[in-house]
Structures are given as structure tokens and as C-alpha cells.
Amino acid sequence: xxxxxxxxxxxxxxxxxxxxxxxxxxxxxxxxxxxxxxxxxxxxxxxxxxxxxxxxxxxxxxxxxxxxxxxxxxxxxxxxxxxxxxxxxxxxxxxxxxxxxxxxxxxxxxxxxxxxxxxxxxxxxxxxxxxxxxxxxxxxxxxxxxxxxxxxxxxxxxxxxxxxxxxxxxxxxxxxxxxxxxxxxxxxxxxxxxxxxxxxxxxxxxxxxxxxxxxxxxxxxxxxxxxxxxxxxxxxxxxxxxxxxxxxxxxxxxxxxxxxxxxxxxxxxxxxxxxxxxxxxxxxxxxxxxxxxxxxxxxxxxxxxxxxxxxxxxxxxxxxxxxxxxxxxxxxxxxxxxxxxxxxxxxxxxxxxxxxxxxxxxxxxxxxxxxxxxxxx
Amino acid sequence: xxxxxxxxxxxxxxxxxxxxxxxxxxxxxxxxxxxxxxxxxxxxxxxxxxxxxxxxxxxxxxxxxxxxxxxxxxxxxxxxxxxxxxxxxxxxxxxxxxxxxxxxxxxxxxxxxxxxxxxxxxxxxxxxxxxxxxxxxxxxxxxxxxxxxxxxxxxxxxxxxxxxxxxxxxxxxxxxxxxxxxxxxxxxxxxxxxxxxxxxxxxxxxxxxxxxxxxxxxxxxxxxxxxxxxxxxxxxxxxxxxxxxxxxxxxxxxxxxxxxxxxxxxxxxxxxxxxxxxxxxxxxxxxxxxxxxxxxxxxxxxxxxxxxxxxxxxxxxxxxxxxxxxxxxxxxxxxxxxxxxxxxxxxxxxxxxxxxxxxxxxxxxxxxxxxxxxxxxxxxxxx
Numbered sequence: 001x002x003x004x005x006x007x008x009x010x011x012x013x014x015x016x017x018x019x020x021x022x023x024x025x026x027x028x029x030x031x032x033x034x035x036x037x038x039x040x041x042x043x044x045x046x047x048x049x050x051x052x053x054x055x056x057x058x059x060x061x062x063x064x065x066x067x068x069x070x071x072x073x074x075x076x077x078x079x080x081x082x083x084x085x086x087x088x089x090x091x092x093x094x095x096x097x098x099x100x101x102x103x104x105x106x107x108x109x110x111x112x113x114x115x116x117x118x119x120x121x122x123x124x125x126x127x128x129x130x131x132x133x134x135x136x137x138x139x140x141x142x143x144x145x146x147x148x149x150x151x152x153x154x155x156x157x158x159x160x161x162x163x164x165x166x167x168x169x170x171x172x173x174x175x176x177x178x179x180x181x182x183x184x185x186x187x188x189x190x191x192x193x194x195x196x197x198x199x200x201x202x203x204x205x206x207x208x209x210x211x212x213x214x215x216x217x218x219x220x221x222x223x224x225x226x227x228x229x230x231x232x233x234x235x236x237x238x239x240x241x242x243x244x245x246x247x248x249x250x251x252x253x254x255x256x257x258x259x260x261x262x263x264x265x266x267x268x269x270x271x272x273x274x275x276x277x278x279x280x281x282x283x284x285x286x287x288x289x290x291x292x293x294x295x296x297x298x299x300x301x302x303x304x305x306x307x308x309x310x311x312x313x314x315x316x317x318x319x320x321x322x323x324x325x326x327x328x329x330x331x332x333x334x335x336x337x338x339x340x341x342x343x344x345x346x347x348x349x350x351x352x353x354x355x356x357x358x359x360x361x362x363x364x365x366x367x368x369x370x371x372x373x374x375x376x377x
Numbered sequence: 378x379x380x381x382x383x384x385x386x387x388x389x390x391x392x393x394x395x396x397x398x399x400x401x402x403x404x405x406x407x408x409x410x411x412x413x414x415x416x417x418x419x420x421x422x423x424x425x426x427x428x429x430x431x432x433x434x435x436x437x438x439x440x441x442x443x444x445x446x447x448x449x450x451x452x453x454x455x456x457x458x459x460x461x462x463x464x465x466x467x468x469x470x471x472x473x474x475x476x477x478x479x480x481x482x483x484x485x486x487x488x489x490x491x492x493x494x495x496x497x498x499x500x501x502x503x504x505x506x507x508x509x510x511x512x513x514x515x516x517x518x519x520x521x522x523x524x525x526x527x528x529x530x531x532x533x534x535x536x537x538x539x540x541x542x543x544x545x546x547x548x549x550x551x552x553x554x555x556x557x558x559x560x561x562x563x564x565x566x567x568x569x570x571x572x573x574x575x576x577x578x579x580x581x582x583x584x585x586x587x588x589x590x591x592x593x594x595x596x597x598x599x600x601x602x603x604x605x606x607x608x609x610x611x612x613x614x615x616x617x618x619x620x621x622x623x624x625x626x627x628x629x630x631x632x633x634x635x636x637x638x639x640x641x642x643x644x645x646x647x648x649x650x651x652x653x654x655x656x657x658x659x660x661x662x663x664x665x666x667x668x669x670x671x672x673x674x675x676x677x678x679x680x681x682x683x684x685x686x687x688x689x690x691x692x693x694x695x696x697x698x699x700x701x702x703x704x705x706x707x708x709x710x711x712x713x714x715x716x717x718x719x720x721x722x723x724x725x726x727x728x729x730x731x732x733x734x735x736x737x738x739x740x741x742x743x744x745x746x747x748x749x750x751x752x753x754x755x756x757x758x759x760x
Contacts (some may be wrong), residue, residue: 005414010407011613019398026394026582032385037693039380039682069444069584072612104610105601195584201613206401208444208615223599225484226447227475235477236447237386237577239584242618263562309411318412 002316004362008202008355009151009295010205010320015249015356022245030246032229033238043240044225049242050247054211057250058196061186066212066233067243068237069325071199073180073223075102076213077234078174078195080142081220086172088154096120096128097338098150103176104334107145116140118218120276122338124333126155133162137169139201148196151324152335152351153286154295156184163193172218178202178210181255183261183292200242204356205249209242224320245250260356265293267354267363272296274367280374285336295353297336300374303348308373312350315369319352379692379737383578384526384555389625390580396624397582400617408614409603422616426621432626433589434563434588441540441588441606442619446478446554446575448599449588452610453550453571454481456531456596458490464546465515466490471503472713473530474522478552482520495521499661501530501714509540516521516547519600519611523556523572527697527710527726529661531560538568548594554578558629558730559669563590575758580730581625585618629731635648636731640668643729643738647671650742657745658720658751660711669729674711674720675749677758683725686748692726692741 005013025046025100031039033047055062068074083093095107097119107117118136120128132145144166148154157173166173172194177186181204188196197217199210214220214233215261221228226235275282275298287295298310305321312319322333332346340346380388400421406414423437430437456709458468465614470482471681472494482492491512495503503521512519519541523534534551541549550571556562558579564572571594576585590596590609602611642701651657651673675683680696687694707721727741 005406005416007407007410007412010410010415011405013405014401019401023394023398026389026397030386030388031693032382035382035385035695036681037382038688039382039693039696069448069615070612072600073444076600076602076611100602101604102600102602105611109601110487199613205611206615206617208618224447224451224477225480226451226475235480236445237575237583239444239582241582242584248677313412318406318410318414320410 001364004317004358004366005356006352006354006366007318007320009351009353011201011207012204012355013357014206015252017252018205018245018249021344021359022241023246025241025244028123029240033240034229041201046244047053047238047240051245052249053247057254058213059189060213061216063231064213064216065371066286068212069208069239070201070210071100071104071176074197074199074210075100075176075214076106076183077091077223077352078197079103079106079110079143079145080216082172082174082195083115085219085221086142090092091115091143092138092140093117093143093145094136094141096122096147098122098126098335099145099147100151100176100178100355103145103147124339126150126335126339127157127290129163130158130165134165137171140227141171143172143174145174145176149288149292149337151179152333153297153339154179154291156180156292159193160191163191166370167192174208179295180280180292182250182257183294185257188213188215200246200249203249205246206242209239209246216339231373261293264354267358267360268293268296268352271352271363271367275370278367278371280367280371285339285345286365294355295351296352297353298350299349300346300370301348305350307345311373312369316370317366319350322347322351338374379740381727381729381733381737381741382693382695383709383730384726385695386577386583387580387730389582389621390628391629392619393581393625394677397617397621400620404616405566408616409605421620422614425619428623429587429626433587434565435589436592438607439564439589439592441590441609442614443586443588443610444584444615445577445586446475446552446573447724449477449573449575449586450477450552452588452599453590454478454520454571455485455599456609457548457550457594458485459564459597460595461517465513465517467493467513467516469493469495469508469511469516471495471518471521471695473497473501473525473528473710474520475526475552478520478522497714498510499638499714499716501525501710502662502665503537505533505536506538508537512541512544512547516544518548518550520550520552522552524560525666525710527675527708527724528672528714529667531556531665531667534562534569542568555667555670559633561598561630561633562666570594576625576719579625579629580671581622582618583617585622587622589694592598596696612669632731637668639735640729640733641733643733643735644671645670647727647738647742650745654745654749656749656758660714660716660720662665662722671727672724673727674724676719676723677756678723678749678752680723680725682752683748687744690744692744
């Protein structure tokens with residue numbers, strides 16, 4: 001049986017070149033980068049180079065990169081770190097209803113600590129508008145947290161416009177770029193966010209590593225207390241092999257970005273065409289013209305997502321109902337529920353996310369299998 | 378090349394690297410995904426959890442995987458302080474903790490918590506009676522390091538634990554990061570409520586660690602999100618990292634039994650040599666100290682210079698904790714022991730691993746015997 005992985009938005013297989021970098025670092029640069037002997041200095045050198053590489057991928061300065069244990073930690077550090085450090089300026093935060101749980105749950109926690117949070121609703125196309133943000137800004141607003149592209153629908157948000165608006169009004173802007181990093185061109189010089197979260201295992205890098213871009217001069221309260229690492233913004237012995245692996249993955253992603261982007265677009269487009277050809281009834285969730293190339297979220301009327309996924313799995317196809325990070329829960333997707341509050345669409349929708357290794361033939365095979373499944377419903 | 382800074386970090390074992398590589402290539406799915414690649418990754422992850430639980434003497438659901446020692450210590454300390462703050466806002470720790478413990482308490486002080494820092498004796502040891510005397514009606518947490526990372530002093534964790542059992546409203550955490558490798562204990566037997574370990578101190582990988590948390594204890598999380606790790610630690614699980622950690626811990630336990638005598642002999646040999654080396658003052662206590670750490674001061678000499686001289690001979694040792702070695706300040710731990718500024722400013726730490734050989738220890742002794750008298754002559758402290 002074929003084994004087809006179309007859940008790259010959840011996690012990706014690691015690139016061979018990344019493994020080589022990591023194993024090399026584990027074997028040879030195993031010193032603690034804070035140690036002053038030569039093992040430590042070798043490790044420090046590798047760390048500095050990796051940070052430089054990562055900074056270059058988004059046109060940031062090396063000291064603006066705070067390495068974390070992943071996307072959740074980076075998003076948490078941005079939200080908690082900024083809000084708690086700047087609460088003297090105001091207590092209002094604006095975010096959206098479709099953020100990843102790493103942002104949403106951090107905001108919910110801040111509400112318990114006395115902050116007021118506005119969760120902007122989305123339209124049926126799956127995005128927030130700059131006008132919505134503008135209407136909800138008050139004198140108390142200190143932070144706007146808006147994802148770059150949604151992880152379930154792939155819909156790209158107007159992060160650039162909102163970043164500009166925030167800058168004009170002197171409000172901090174954080175964007176969760178976990179799904180767009182390595183896929184869309186990102187320059188912090190252009191977008192000018194205050195903070196931006198990125199994760200390695202979504203771009204064929206290792207799990208357990210990510211970074212938060214923090215614009216120079218931004219005040220944060222760290223999540224961890226401890227040593228001097230990451231300029232006290234993130235103490236803890238640096239996870240050097242993973243950092244080096246992440247830098248390799250980022251470099252590769254940057255070099256191959258355009259080529260990968262058009263290939264992923266081709267794959268998801270082929271999938272949609274194949275579904276049409278097979279005459280499967282379906283609708284794409286969210287604005288199909290403003291989505292990242294690797295994610296497509298599809299509504300299949302009359303299906304229930306759980307059994308649909310199980311049957312896909314039997315056919316060797318790994319897709320998902322939405323974010324994997326809801327820790328295996330089968331709660332309906334909060335993103336689709338926000339987009340279609342009246343309909344039961346969340347219970348009948350599946351996310352397909354493509355990546356390295358997928359082929360057009362696989363996409364057509366999936367469409368045929370879905371056709372077979374629909375017949376028996 | 379002789380690496381004697383194993384308290385800072387250890388070299389990952391080849392078997393550990395293999396385990397990591399295999400897991401990352403074959404089980405790359407997100408363990409929270411419901412499809413087969415996800416469930417396979419989850420199965421492997423839960424196996425790692427079971428193995429770690431068994432090796433540490435804990436229940437499976439008491440194992441919380443973290444990104445390392447700093448996170449484990451922070452999660453335990455802030456997690457308890459915040460979760461139980463309606464019960465009280467008083468906390469107890471010692472003056473010789475790792476920065477990830479000390480700084481966490483200092484941060485809590487800025488938020489209105491009150492912290493008692495129990496002093497230590499000249500060997501760097503807290504008196505269990507003093508710990509108990511510090512307990513108040515509103516104390517919610519006591520955190521004492523198991524093995525001090527600079528001196529190697531073993532704290533009387535079991536006795537403190539026994540004394541604290543009388544106060545069921547407070548929790549006892551120990552930073553076991555330096556202890557787990559050579560001074561292991563069973564979580565259940567020792568009777569602590571929370572215990573932190575870090576993978577890269579026992580030939581596992583950086584970025585991996587465990588907080589053991591007794592069943593039924595609530596923790597306020599540091600990370601909020603998808604609710605992984607029983608809701609206490611959100612974030613996609615680092616499956617290969619934890620598989621590697623489980624492997625490293627298992628090998629460590631096996632090899633620890635085999636090499637216990639060898640390390641003890643090496644330490645004894647080094648201590649004997651240092652006792653007869655003019656200008657050397659041993660800081661590590663003779664009794665009740667970890668077998669892998671020797672801390673020694675060379676008053677009036679600069680430790681950086683000694684380290685450099687040893688580096689030239691291919692031997693790598695350190696001054697104090699790597700986490701604070703960037704600042705050119707005297708060791709806070711040795712100062713806390715009341716051993717004076719001179720000793721605190723001139724300390725070096727030598728730390729062994731199970732792979733350290735007798736010949737390597739001999740080479741270190743030979744080099745010290747040449748370097749130290751030479752430097753003392755230059756400094757004018759010896760004829």
C-alpha cells in the first residue's frame with residue numbers, strides 16, 4: 001500500500017542535509033557554548049554562525065534572534081513577555097479568533113491577569129481586515145497579535161498592512177509566522193513587526209527548536225529565569241545541534257523557496273483539479289486566491305471528519321482535521337467554527353498540506369480514493 | 378584531547394545519536410496527529426516516557442518532558458508558586474543553587490513572593506534542621522539542589538524530605554541535574570514532590586529534559602497552547618530528543634554501576650595529588666560529595682590562566698558553572714560557603730564522566746604539577 005504524507009503543516013520529515021549538520025555538531029561541537037575553554041569556544045562559534053544565518057533569512061540583526069524550544073515557546077514569549085513588561089503602558093490586546101492555540105491560550109491566561117483581550121472575528125474567506133483592527137484600537141492597546149497565515153486554512157492575513165498601522169499608532173505588533181517562514185518571502189525590514197515567531201520542524205528541520213524575532217530595543221519579561229544565554233531573554237544551555245540543524249534547514253528553504261512554492265502550488269492545484277475531474281462534491285474553505293501554496297482545506301458535504309480521516313488512513317493517506325496541536329482532541333476546529341459559525345462545516349472538513357517528497361500522482365491518487373469513499377457514503 | 382568539564386555538558390554517545398537519527402527519520406509525524414504517522418510517533422514517545430519513568434522510579438504520568446534543566450527548574454518553581462499562591466506566598470531555597478533556580482526565586486520576589494535563602498556550611502551543605510526552621514504557615518515550596526554543580530556537595534535530600542513530610546501543605550523540589558548521572562536516586566524512595574533533570578548532562582542531547590512531578594500536584598504552566606504533556610507543557614513534542622534521552626539514561630544507569638569504582642578511584646587519586654601540591658586548596662568536601670566533581674582553588678593565581686595553560690596541553694576544565702562563567706566574578710557558591718573571596722576568585726572545577734580514564738587523570742595531575750609551581754614562581758608566591 002502507498003503511504004502518503006499530506007500533513008506537512010503538522011510536522012515535516014527532516015532533510016538529510018539537516019541530519020548531517022546535526023550529527024556533526026553532536027559529535028564535534030558538544031561543548032557548552034558558555035564554557036570558556038576551546039570546546040566551549042568552538043560551540044560558540046557554531047552558535048554565532050547559525051544565528052547569523054537565521055537572522056539573514058528574514059533580514060534581521062543577529063541580536064534580534066531569540067532561540068527558543070519551538071513555536072509555542074516563541075509565541076508565548078512574545079505575548080506574555082511583551083504584555084507583562086509593558087503593562088504600565090496599557091492593558092488592551094488585540095488578536096484574532098483564528099490564531100494558533102499558542103497565541104490564543106496565552107491571551108486567555110493574560111485575561112486572568114487583568115488584561116483585556118479583543119478576539120476579532122473572521123469573515124467567510126478566513127481573514128481579518130486592517131479596518132477591523134483599526135476600529136478596535138483604544139488608548140489602552142499595547143499589542144496586536146495577528147498570524148501571518150492561518151495554519152488550518154492556509155489563508156494569508158494582511159500582516160503587512162496591520163504591521164504598518166500598528167507602527168503608526170505606536171503599538172507593538174507580533175506575528176506568528178510558523179506556517180509562512182520558508183514558504184513566503186519574509187523581510188522584517190519590509191514588514192517591520194515588533195516580534196515574529198518561527199518553528200524549525202515545519203521546514204524540514206528538527207523538533208524542539210524555533211526562534212522569536214524581537215526588534216532591537218523591545219522590552220520583554222523572559223519566560224525562564226537563569227543564566228545569561230540569549231541575553232537573558234531565554235536562559236538555558238543552547239540546544240546547539242538543533243540550532244545548527246535549524247540554520248541548515250532555513251538556508252535550504254530560502255534557497256529553494258521559489259521553486260518549492262511553485263511546486264506546492266502545482267500540487268494543491270492538481271489536487272483540486274483532480275477532485276473536480278472525479279466529480280467529488282467539495283468546496284475550498286477560505287479565499288483560494290490568498291492562501292499559502294502548501295495548505296488547502298476542503299469541505300466535503302455529508303461527511304464526518306473523524307471517519308473520513310480514518311478511511312484516508314486505511315488508504316495510506318495521512319491528512320488532518322486541523323491543528324495537530326490540540327493534542328489529539330477531536331473538538332471541532334476553532335478556525336472553521338469562527339469562519340462558519342452557523343454551519344457544521346468544521347465537522348466535514350479536512351486539511352491537506354503538502355511538502356517535500358509529495359508528487360502529482362499522489363495527489364491524484366488521493367482524489368480517486370476520496371471519490372471511492374464518497375460513493376459509499 | 379582530555380575533556381574534564383562534564384558538569385557543563387557531556388559528549389553524546391554514538392548509540393544516542395543513532396537513536397535520535399532513526400527516530401527523526403522514521404517517526405517524524407506530529408504525535409498529536411490522528412493518522413498512523415502521528416500515532417506511531419506517539420507510541421514511540423510514550424515508550425520513551427515509560428522507560429524514563431521506570432529508570433527514575435516514577436509513574437509514567439509523572440514524567441513531563443521539557444527543553445532542559447532551566448525549563449524544568451523554572452516550571453517547578455514558578456509553577457508551584459503561582460498555582461498555590463492563594464495558600465501562601467512564602468518560598469524556601471538555599472544560597473548555593475544554580476542560576477535557573479536562584480533567578481526564578483528572585484523574579485518571584487519582584488512579584489511579591491517572600492523567599493528565605495537557607496545558608497550553607499563551609500562544605501556547601503544546608504542543615505536540614507535550618508530548612509525545617511524556615512518553614513512557615515504560608516510556605517508552599519522548598520527547593521534545594523541535590524548535588525551542587527560547582528562543589529559537588531551532596532545535600533541531605535532524604536532527611537529534608539523526611540522532615541518536610543510533617544508539612545503536607547508545602548511541596549519539595551530538588552534540582553537533580555548534576556545528581557542524576559553519578560548519584561542517582563529513586564524518585565519514589567527519596568520522597569520529593571518534584572525533581573528536575575537535563576539530558577545533555579548524561580550524554581543525551583541538549584534541548585531535552587524532564588521534570589518529574591508527583592501525581593495530583595497542580596502546576597501553573599510556563600507555556601500555553603495545545604495542551605501537550607498533561608496540559609502542563611504545550612508545544613509539539615520533541616520525539617527524537619526524548620527517545621535519545623531515554624536511551625542515554627538507560628546506558629548511564631548501566632555504565633554507572635560498572636564504572637562507579639573507577640570514577641571514585643580517579644577522584645581519590647586526584648584529591649591525594651592535590652593535597653600534596655603546594656598552593657592548592659581543595660573546596661570539594663571529602664565526605665558526601667559527588668564522585669565526578671573536584672573543585673580546587675589556587676589562591677593568588679588566576680583560574681583563567683590555569684585553564685589556558687591546561688588547554689595548551691589538551692586538557693579542558695572550567696572555572697565554575699558554564700551558565701555564569703561569562704562574568705569575570707568570583708564563584709557565588711564558594712563565597713556562600715564562607716570560604717573567602719580569595720578562594721572564590723581562584724577556583725577551578727574538574728568534572729569526570731564514565732568515559733574518563735585513569736591515564737587521563739594521571740595526565741592532568743602531571744600537568745598540574747608542572748604548571749602550578751611555575752605559575753606560583755612567576756607570581757612571586759613561591760621560591
